[in-house]
Amino acid sequence: YSSGGSGEAQLTMPDHLDDQEKGIFRKLAGELRPSRLEVKDVSGGCGSMYAIEIASEKFVGLSLVGQHRLVHDILGKEVKSWHGVQLRTSVA
Secondary structure: OEEEOOOOEEEOOOOOOHHHHHHHHHHHHHHOOOOOOEEEEOOOOOOOEEEEEEHHHHHHOOOOHHHHHHHHHHHOOHHHHEEEEEEEEEEO
C-alpha cells in the first residue's frame, strides 16, 4: 500500500494484497524504492487490470511518459498479459 512516511523508511506490504498484487508490489518496491506505493486489482479479482500509484525519487528528471515507460519496463512481460493498467506516477 504505502509507507506514509518520508526519507529512508521502508514500505510495508499490506496484508490484504493477493499473490499477484504482492508480486507487482515487490518488483516495483525493489527497483524504484518508492516513498509511496499502492497496487490494486481493479478487474474484480481476475487479475486482468491493475491500478498502481507510485512516488519515487527515481522519477526525477523523467517526463510523465518516461516515468510510465520505466514502470512498464520493470513489470516486463507481466504487464503485457493484462487487459489494462491505471498508472499514476509522481516524484517523491
